[in-house]
Amino acid sequence: MITKNKNSTPYIIGITGSVASGKTTLAQTIKIFLKKYLKKKITNISTDNFLYSNKKLEKKKITHKKGFPESYNFKNLMKFLQKVKLKKEKIKIPKYSHLNYDIIKNKHIKINKTDILILEGLNILQIKSYQQQKNKQKKILSDLINFSIYVHAPEKFLKKWYKDRLLNLYKNRNQYKECFLKKFNNLTKKELFNQLTLIWNTINKLNLTKNILPTKERATLILNKTYNHKINKIKYKI
Template identity: 40%
Template sequence: MSDARLDFNTLYTRHTREAWSALGEYMPVSVSEEEARALQGLNDYLSLEEVQDIYIPLIRFLTLHVFAEKQKNQHVNAFLNYPHHAKIPFLIGIAGSVAVGKSTTARIIETLLSRLGDGLKVSLVTTDGFLYPQKELKDRGLMEKKGFPESYDVKALLSFLNELKSGKQTVHAPVYSHLTYDRLEGVYETVEDADIVIIEGINVLQSPALDDLKDEPRVFVSDFFDFSIYVDAAETQIQSWYKERFRLLRETAFQDPESFFHQYKDLTDEEADHMASTIWNTVNRPNLYQNILPTKYRADLILKKGDRHKVEEIAIRRV
């Protein structure tokens, strides 16, 4: 029997950093150096050069999809004689490993899209808020699997996305605290009348655990996306960034008595690196290879990072 496996590399066109930066036309949208520093993650790196060479062309590319989708919806609704005038937001999913820089990518895309001058209202939601509360994770024996598909309230996330795509004007998402490492009880963020909603999280391209849906129809989070991005890097690079971030958190957030990780505030550099490596090897690495990395080729666009979080290659799914 012949091997029916796909060569996924043929599904994408690949662009070097230099080639990508030359694509498209001038776009009058920018951020200042101070704004770039504010948007970058704790140990991420977002220079003005990165914004200009990578993210400005990406915004040009995304707007092609945003306005094409809007026009398509108008034509389809007219054909069906469907008097549906509610605003249906364009949904962008951003996936990738822990510590790869998804949040920085999501924030700079949100900022640039909102400055296009077309009156676009852009919202950003992270899926961390859809993690089960700490108590429920403990009751289910999932504390060591936090971040794995089974640790998320998939039904609530799907319901949230369905409300967005159904044209509901005001939708609420639960909020997560990275300080207490738990969902904030009774606290929600509001997405109201948005043109574009960015959904960022390690799980956004994953299939839900079958036990979560039982006999219900198999609907995936990614089914709601109009465009998806995977932020990629070599595992050795991501692990290094994770260890750097752990050290920085030890000196900052972990010092807060309210921090879930307050017990690590006095670790030496060597002890911090050992703890970070242990967490990486027992939780983050298995999750990366079992659940996150296998979804990479479901994305419409892949940002491949190298040293200092600089994007080296952009892969785009063939039309």
């Protein structure tokens, strides 16, 4: 329940699910809905902003595991949520660009007290990966989340939505000064399609089955999607 008490602890809504499941769109929709009915400051943040930079991933030799739990700076993500809960002012976090496919150097997102935080990301309901250092009270990220939503869909649809999204971005890549898909400029359409299929099968699908999907039943609310992102089933845990 979202309280109206001005001195209440900020409420955190967590949204998780596979790559291309529609987490960001859902987060934006919830924000619009809540703003219409509540006089609250609402902030949307993606855990992508807490990914290690591509340079750091390369140094750790886990570039091929971008999006996996080990590719995130969980320590800083936990600190950020704790600051939000304490209503700290002028919180500064890194900024991730989906065009650059990397953390933007010397760019930050600033948050100055918020009543409701909508946090969306792949691994927010993980258990082991979010534990703090030794000799400290062990907490996991979901301990700080008040209400969690898992967006579920059959893998065949997720794969299609992922490809459609990147193919659309690829078509418009030259409109942007920097776009990571420009590295595929010399590929034919068929070669590009095959490359995206390879990325899905070796990274996104593996991350989904190994790390993300096992956390589904930990969510307060599960939204099941079918073709064209239509929700055909809702499961709510009281």
